Amino acid sequence: MKNLTYLFYLLPILFYAQDDLLDGLEPDQSTTVTSTWKSLKVVNFETTKLVAKNEFQLIISHRFGSVENGFDDLFGLDQAVTRFQFVYGITDWMHMEASRSSFNKTYQLASKFKLKEQETTGFPFSISAFTAVDINTGLDKEVLPKIEFENRLGYTAQVIIARKISKNYLLKLAQHFFMKTL
Template identity: 35%
Template structure:
């Protein structure tokens, strides 16, 4: 009995010495580490809507967007590819949480300006933030010459918008966002239309491989608009190849700025009034981050 006790006590002394050998680093890890969630979407736009992504400081994003004619216009129009609307834009990352941009569309020769800021970034670790919250504000002015008897003033041709983006990366593959949009047109094409339109926007992404993702976005317009106006729906594929992101999609909207897609979309998506389109994004590093080692 004594011997057993003795053996047990011996074991007690030896055990902690052996237990330490399993992992030397365990218990030393930083438990308060906060990890910022990145790569919620592949680009700063889901398709039409602003996404939860920002440009990094010193990056310039050159974007070329095309929306072709309706696919159901048939082989004579080469399924719409004979026609194209285009928008070109330059966006700049001022800081990691602030970006500005300028763009121009061929449709109505719209010129648009953007300022977008990230208020909260999704994090995990100690005190996690479950969603990213961003705000984008923009100004759009139509610069196409008018042949009306009373020419619209500069103010008449102006539109303003404010969009809030609340998004979350649920896991490495799936991300979703809600993006309510408030748009004010100083004048409307149809005199009975509401000048202020609210758009309830949503977007999602599902990564099918490391570099390819399926994306969708949609806006539901709240407010009085002409009967011919429909809600913009877009479905597409994002392909990322290093510095480029190709967004190929089908959409019913020909417009590529907030005013155009929310209040000037006429295609009925589920009647086959869809257009092929793409967004091409090319990233340039214009301000080099200082090497700090």
């Protein structure tokens, strides 16, 4: 009778062990890697980061001229190029941009798409695509009398591949395609 009592107490432990074996058959849950990039651009290059859905950002950027002329150009400040950029997140995987640059009075319409995100135990990279159309309105019709609208256009396509290696290290590869029709 004493042996039956021990068996009665040990029997639930065996059932619990079977549940552990079944848990091993379930696939590992993979989560996406976050905060690969903190901004939309690094210097003048796009990153894999997108603006969140229904979020709007206004970005004002400056590119300064050469400091060689010293105080004559206020160390490049007089030659600065300013760009106003409006970015809106259509979805969590796509945003649209409209911008205007003082360089050649250029307007740009662009979009960025998130194609694949890096996962902790799955896909090893984040992949995004960027496309843009530029309109150069600074070309003078008097200097270039035969210029047509299509000659003012420029196109950009970019594939961005990034990997967050650790908290402090990132790797980015970007393939750029540019076409100017002038």
